[in-house]
Amino acid sequence: MLLLDQASDAQLIKCYKEDADKEFANRAFETLLSRYKNKVFTAVYMVVKDKYVAEDILQESFIKAIRLINKDSYNEEGKFGPWIIRIARNMSIDYFRKSKRNPTILLEDGTDVFNSLRFAEDAGHKQGISKEIHQKLKSYILRLPLQQREVLTMRHYAEMSFQDIAEATNVSINTALGRMRYALINLRKMFDQENVTYEHILRE
Numbered sequence: 001m002l003l004l005d006q007a008s009d010a011q012l013i014k015c016y017k018e019d020a021d022k023e024f025a026n027r028a029f030e031t032l033l034s035r036y037k038n039k040v041f042t043a044v045y046m047v048v049k050d051k052y053v054a055e056d057i058l059q060e061s062f063i064k065a066i067r068l069i070n071k072d073s074y075n076e077e078g079k080f081g082p083w084i085i086r087i088a089r090n091m092s093i094d095y096f097r098k099s100k101r102n103p104t105i106l107l108e109d110g111t112d113v114f115n116s117l118r119f120a121e122d123a124g125h126k127q128g129i130s131k132e133i134h135q136k137l138k139s140y141i142l143r144l145p146l147q148q149r150e151v152l153t154m155r156h157y158a159e160m161s162f163q164d165i166a167e168a169t170n171v172s173i174n175t176a177l178g179r180m181r182y183a184l185i186n187l188r189k190m191f192d193q194e195n196v197t198y199e200h201i202l203r204e
Helices: 009-018 022-048 051-070 080-098 118-126 131-143 146-156 162-169 173-193
Strands: none
Touching: 009 022, 009 051, 009 080, 022 051, 022 080, 022 146, 051 080, 080 162, 131 146, 131 173, 146 162, 146 173, 162 173
16 A cells, blocks of 8 residues: 655655545545645745635635646646745735734734744754744845835745746746845845844745
8 A cells, every 4th residue: 555655746746636545535635745744835825914814714725736647637746836836825825815804913822923833943943043043034024115015935944946946936947046045135235234143044
């Protein structure tokens, strides 16, 4: 029997669509959900800036993915990650455009959303960034233009390759790289304005 945790995305989708054991088929899709939910959540939050809205869009994105897969509309040659992130990103942008205000961050403990994302905290600790610098970094990232913030977060916190970022955001790799460079330049300027050491915090 197929070991779900070790299976490729393409194998999991094939199992979900074709396995006669419906319980096992559903577990195959749940494995995909577990594999990508943090990355999808991050991509969504960077657009809507609201934890609860992001969670709703996350669920809606996977529901839409299930519907498209069942209709045989999935033909991404095994590249499920960029595909589901692209779905979520488009749904997020639709929400953002319809909203007449920029949603505020609503976390139960009063902290900003990055404190609820384990990979963001881990990134700071692994790089030896002080708590104060880490807090500044998070606040500066939220001030970046949407496209720059999106690429930087996908790269450093969701740990996506530039190829995957390009596919998820529907741009060329050069465009994704360019947005990343501008994001880093803008972050460096923000740090410089407060005379805070920036070097080694983030790299391309």
